[in-house]
Amino acid sequence: MTVPELLDLVGIFVFALSGALMGVRKRLDVVGMAVLAEMTALGGGVVRDLILNVRPAAFQSVGYVLVPLAATVIVFFWHPHVARVMPAILVFDAAGLGLFCAVGTLKALEYGLSPLHATLLGVTTGVGGGMLRDVLAGEIPTLLYDRQLYAVPALLGSAMMAELSTLGLHGWPATLASAVVAFGLRVAAMRFKLRAPLARGVPPSE
């Protein structure tokens, strides 16, 4: 297993943790936890591959299916501990977001999409699973209203990947650099509480 593949599985694992934890929060049973874990971890990539018109990677890799189940087991037995280390998980989640965006953009470019569309699909890869998780849990996707910068780092990381690739840099250094940029922006947004604006004249909720 190469370092990129390992990082990919770490991203899958962290996304799956957030899905299974949502299951606990909504008092779902173990089946619901497992479904949310799988959907959160794999949903973005599956949507990307459907749009690219190729068989989804999640249905060709054993690890992609089993890692979310492992996350479900961990959350099932030790969810209070997992919830307690949430701040650390959010950092890993930011890393997963960065990686998924960069890898998703690159795959889209390899299949012939324009840099604009590859960027869009990179963002989809990064945020799609979390949106599916929220919809299935009966909530409006956090991404749409919570004003945290989550999609914006994803967008910048994906756009950087598309730009570097256009300049001839498709290797792992470029992918990692793009992932790190998205990761850094996401962590900075959490730390400094940067917020997306509401439409002009709409008063904030709080």
Next chain:
Amino acid sequence: MTVPELLDLVGIFVFALSGALMGVRKRLDVVGMAVLAEMTALGGGVVRDLILNVRPAAFQSVGYVLVPLAATVIVFFWHPHVARVMPAILVFDAAGLGLFCAVGTLKALEYGLSPLHATLLGVTTGVGGGMLRDVLAGEIPTLLYDRQLYAVPALLGSAMMAELSTLGLHGWPATLASAVVAFGLRVAAMRFKLRAPLARGVPPSE
């Protein structure tokens, strides 16, 4: 740019307006507005193309991606004005519905679907984006319960397109005629408050 292409972008624009306005109504941030605008405008066509097993048109056209962003910007700054011209927007929305149904049906026929299935996919093209918008905004799709005739004009316009095409008429006159029929029925339904029935014995809500 041909007239049909221009009409198509107008349809995209109007659908995107309704998505971005839903974002304002639900107090989403600018990211949520843009996501809803893109999903409303492009969702129906993307689902159609996934089912036809071809790469979605939305991921090959620059205009399809940028026009919804333009709609988002307009709604972001001037949403009270946009909401005020809602009656006019609903007329454009009816035009977009008619056009999307006719074009969607035709594309499905070109890819070898039967007239029945092409009609179904034409309707999907017309109403799919709005359904996605409502689900993401945490609401039951309006289409399912509001008793307004929206799906029925879509169905008749799509069926007419399929019928004309079976008779050998696939050109733009036939497409426009089908779109106009769906448009006219939709406008008539709004004007005369035609309503879809509830199941026998179910009392109306109001």
Next chain:
Amino acid sequence: MTVPELLDLVGIFVFALSGALMGVRKRLDVVGMAVLAEMTALGGGVVRDLILNVRPAAFQSVGYVLVPLAATVIVFFWHPHVARVMPAILVFDAAGLGLFCAVGTLKALEYGLSPLHATLLGVTTGVGGGMLRDVLAGEIPTLLYDRQLYAVPALLGSAMMAELSTLGLHGWPATLASAVVAFGLRVAAMRFKLRAPLARGVPPSE
């Protein structure tokens, strides 16, 4: 029409009944009832075929489209009677679940998926339509929280089909045996009120 094809349409019909009944329960109009009937009956198979990257079977068969409409008409006029025979419908629903899982798994294997992934896709075929129905009706999918064993019989039936096929048994006897196992487990789960566990320490709702 062969016996398997007939059984398939019976499964479609029963799933569609549950969709249309959900429409009545949520006071949707006839359009909403028809959309839910079609989505519940066809959704799982469409998702399976999208992932297999083939044109969905639902868009190639006339019966698959018309049978849910027939179910809608029946529920529209006689929903109190249909609701009264619900226990019988649930038995047919269990049969449909078993059949969809076995057939879905087999199709996935034929398209080259591994037994693990084919099992996952078999479960998706069986439960996907019901999940779509619940999301469109504005509810958290029953499957995720109601602790009834529904996904577990689906999983065992699909896994058995994958195992038998790996052993060289792909014929209809093996498919029916797998379907019967899932059906029997589902009926036993209803009869003996077997329940899926909640995460450790989460108190049950009732």
